[in-house]
Amino acid sequence: MNIKQIAEKAGVSVATVSRVLNHPESVAVKTREKIQKIIDEEEYTPNWFAQGLNFNKTKTIGLVIPHTLNSTYMEIANGVEEVARQKGYITFMCNMEGNPELEKEYIDQLVNRKVDGIILLYSLGLDDEYTEWIDELDMPVVTIGESKIKADWDSVKVDNRAAMAEITSYMLECGHRRIGVLRGTDPEAETMYMLQGFRNVMKASGIRVEEKMIFDVGDNIEGGYIGMKKMIGVLPKLPDAVITTGDEIAYGAMDAIKEMGYRIPEDIAITGFGNDRMSTLVEPKLTTVELPYRKMGIYGARVLFDHIEEKEQKKKHVTRSIKLQAKSRIRKSCGHEGRIGEMF
Amino acid sequence: MNIKQIAEKAGVSVATVSRVLNHPESVAVKTREKIQKIIDEEEYTPNWFAQGLNFNKTKTIGLVIPHTLNSTYMEIANGVEEVARQKGYITFMCNMEGNPELEKEYIDQLVNRKVDGIILLYSLGLDDEYTEWIDELDMPVVTIGESKIKADWDSVKVDNRAAMAEITSYMLECGHRRIGVLRGTDPEAETMYMLQGFRNVMKASGIRVEEKMIFDVGDNIEGGYIGMKKMIGVLPKLPDAVITTGDEIAYGAMDAIKEMGYRIPEDIAITGFGNDRMSTLVEPKLTTVELPYRKMGIYGARVLFDHIEEKEQKKKHVTRSIKLQAKSRIRKSCGHEGRIGEMF
DNA sequence: CTGAAAGCGCTAACAA
DNA sequence: TTGTTAGCGCTTTCAG
Numbered sequence: 001m002n003i004k005q006i007a008e009k010a011g012v013s014v015a016t017v018s019r020v021l022n023h024p025e026s027v028a029v030k031t032r033e034k035i036q037k038i039i040d041e042e043e044y045t046p047n048w049f050a051q052g053l054n055f056n057k058t059k060t061i062g063l064v065i066p067h068t069l070n071s072t073y074m075e076i077a078n079g080v081e082e083v084a085r086q087k088g089y090i091t092f093m094c095n096m097e098g099n100p101e102l103e104k105e106y107i108d109q110l111v112n113r114k115v116d117g118i119i120l121l122y123s124l125g126l127d128d129e130y131t132e133w134i135d136e137l138d139m140p141v142v143t144i145g146e147s148k149i150k151a152d153w154d155s156v157k158v159d160n161r162a163a164m165a166e167i168t169s170y171m172l173e174c175g176h177r178r179i180g181v182l183r184g185t186d187p188e189a190e191t192m193y194m195l196q197g198f199r200n201v202m203k204a205s206g207i208r209v210e211e212k213m214i215f216d217v218g219d220n221i222e223g224g225y226i227g228m229k230k231m232i233g234v235l236p237k238l239p240d241a242v243i244t245t246g247d248e249i250a251y252g253a254m255d256a257i258k259e260m261g262y263r264i265p266e267d268i269a270i271t272g273f274g275n276d277r278m279s280t281l282v283e284p285k286l287t288t289v290e291l292p293y294r295k296m297g298i299y300g301a302r303v304l305f306d307h308i309e310e311k312e313q314k315k316k317h318v319t320r321s322i323k324l325q326a327k328s329r330i331r332k333s334c335g336h337e338g339r340i341g342e343m344f
Numbered sequence: 345m346n347i348k349q350i351a352e353k354a355g356v357s358v359a360t361v362s363r364v365l366n367h368p369e370s371v372a373v374k375t376r377e378k379i380q381k382i383i384d385e386e387e388y389t390p391n392w393f394a395q396g397l398n399f400n401k402t403k404t405i406g407l408v409i410p411h412t413l414n415s416t417y418m419e420i421a422n423g424v425e426e427v428a429r430q431k432g433y434i435t436f437m438c439n440m441e442g443n444p445e446l447e448k449e450y451i452d453q454l455v456n457r458k459v460d461g462i463i464l465l466y467s468l469g470l471d472d473e474y475t476e477w478i479d480e481l482d483m484p485v486v487t488i489g490e491s492k493i494k495a496d497w498d499s500v501k502v503d504n505r506a507a508m509a510e511i512t513s514y515m516l517e518c519g520h521r522r523i524g525v526l527r528g529t530d531p532e533a534e535t536m537y538m539l540q541g542f543r544n545v546m547k548a549s550g551i552r553v554e555e556k557m558i559f560d561v562g563d564n565i566e567g568g569y570i571g572m573k574k575m576i577g578v579l580p581k582l583p584d585a586v587i588t589t590g591d592e593i594a595y596g597a598m599d600a601i602k603e604m605g606y607r608i609p610e611d612i613a614i615t616g617f618g619n620d621r622m623s624t625l626v627e628p629k630l631t632t633v634e635l636p637y638r639k640m641g642i643y644g645a646r647v648l649f650d651h652i653e654e655k656e657q658k659k660k661h662v663t664r665s666i667k668l669q670a671k672s673r674i675r676k677s678c679g680h681e682g683r684i685g686e687m688f
Numbered sequence: 689c690t691g692a693a694a695g696c697g698c699t700a701a702c703a704a
Numbered sequence: 705t706t707g708t709t710a711g712c713g714c715t716t717t718c719a720g
Binding site: 356357372375396 | 689693695696697
Binding site: 012013014015016019026027028031050052053054 | 705706707708709711712713714
């Protein structure tokens with residue numbers, strides 16, 4: 001059923017039908033009602049492609065995600081979708097599944113399909129030539145999470161440096177001095193800031209950081225397991241504590257520590273990063289940093305829609321950069337006797 | 345840059361440009377090369393909407409998912425995407441985030457955007473009127489996982505009944521007799537089959553199933569925790585073992601058991617379902633059932649593309665139903681001394 | 689092998 | 705307030 005057939009049924013021209021669809025106020029009440037009734041009866045929906053050919057908007061935004069198996073990203077995605085749905089937009093989710101090659105390809109597709117805006121999650125990095133191309137297109141883009149993109153795009157980030165600094169301070173408070181680091185290498189820029197936070201605190205406390213206690217590992221359970229075994233194997237004596245840049249890394253490390261017969265936190269204390277839902281279920285419960293994922297998504301989407309609206313109203317755009325704060329979750333694994341006790 | 349401009353640059357008609365895009369063999373080699381060169385230089389891509397208006401295919405499939413935070417669904421989704429990408433298709437992922445209302449809405453959108461086919465993951469159920477409507481549209485659909493849909497659509501399922509029967513047998517082998525069940529209610533049809541498998545084995549072994557040992561709980565960590573506490577509170581004496589319909593439920597239950605001071609598996613043995621990546625990291629490692637998620641996605645996508653091709657070639661379609669087998673993962677939590685030992 | 693022209697379904701400027 | 709009509713960018717028949 002197309003607009004012409006509706007028009008015939010109603011005994012009017014296609015233009016009038018089009019009007020009740022797009023500018024109903026400009027149609028006489030009686031005609032409008034008659035047409036609307038037929039539209040409802042026939043369950044007519046305008047052809048999306050024909051509309052796309054005429055309009056310059058699709059009520060769709062694109063969301064590019066590094067991995068879908070990582071619940072971190074999905075929580076952010078959920079925040080984005082929530083806002084988008086409220087605004088009557090549909091979210092086109094693109095999953096790179098760890099393949100950086102796909103990033104540009106997906107963005108190309110999104111541009112091709114004329115999405116109204118794009119959100120990039122922890123982008124693996126787009127070269128300047130590419131970002132300039134996007135800018136020429138005048139496509140609103142916002143990045144969520146750390147990335148190496150140099151373009152002057154809207155962004156939402158978490159203050160990882162501060163978060164890691166805070167948790168490092170706790171470790172020192174607990175009396176740990178020889179602190180190892182298992183650093184996931186996945187989104188590199190991000191762990192770099194974490195490491196800075198760690199170093200800053202150590203330095204401020206006058207403790208020398210031993211470089212050979214910092215290990216780059218895969219950003220997952222296996223990485224943590226392997227890294228921990230390696231660290232214990234290499235060091236002359238056990239570290240007091242190990243700081244990790246991700247909960248999954250911590251899980252793997254804990255498994256390794258237990259397997260080697262050591263106790264947590266008595267022999268080695270440990271911290272995670274992310275406050276994954278499993279972090280209270282491992283033994284002992286994991287001290288970690290809670291990141292405001294959902295909120296990142298919500299803010300990211302809001303910033304994007306602001307940009308989209310500015311564009312529609314031909315106002316000039318000012319870049320927005322939002323930085324959110326994380327929160328430490330002190331649990332048993334760090335050996336801090338004082339402030340323990342959380343169930344979920 | 346549009347087709348007309350390309351045509352002008354090349355000094356040919358738009359028809360010829362269109363031909364090198366769609367039927368290159370029908371264009372003289374020299375003309376073709378000249379045009380192709382310009383296309384490449386200008387980085388011209390045909391307008392997606394204009395194409396959609398003419399073609400009846402979009403090289404896009406839709407994938408409707410109940411939750412994105414559940415890694416189960418995402419693994420299936422990954423399988424689907426993998427196949428789709430190989431075929432040169434893009435996957436449009438729609439996340440219902442547990443809101444059944446959204447299912448039809450999303451499918452409407454997908455139909456509207458003329459996707460070439462739709463995959464429904466653990467559909468919450470569509471009424472007959474709706475499924476008939478889809479059938480009239482002649483839209484290829486495949487369902488993955490149990491659902492209450494009555495339509496004669498292609499489907500890929502796991503034999504949950506057999507899987508649960510197998511794991512129940514193991515529990516009996518381990519000497520457990522009084523076995524409780526924590527049954528997640530989320531995708532109801534699915535857990536129903538599991539329960540059947542459980543009952544069948546118990547019956548075959550001549551053990552009476554006590555109905556008051558079967559609890560319906562939320563399909564997540566919290567559900568398992570609450571359900572387990574309730575079960576222990578209600579029963580006159582501890583069950584020998586508890587079977588759950590999901591790993592997350594098991595995690596919560598384990599937490600409750602430990603919290604109440606009981607040992608696993610000595611006091612209460614436990615099993616999960618799903619072989620979640622955390623299942624080897626909880627203490628003790630969880631006996632569970634490994635489901636071929638990725639494979640389900642891959643098969644589902646293949647079946648869909650078969651259907652799409654049949655439709656293109658106007659062959660008549662025969663419904664395909666695939667049933668995959670699961671595999672038990674015996675670990676420490678079930679108290680089976682014999683066959684333990686898996687790391688990852 | 690190539691071009692002219694009709695048409696896909698819709699919107700919007702222009703007339704009436 | 706409504707209708708007529710010219711596009712939007714592309715594909716495809718039909719002639720040549």
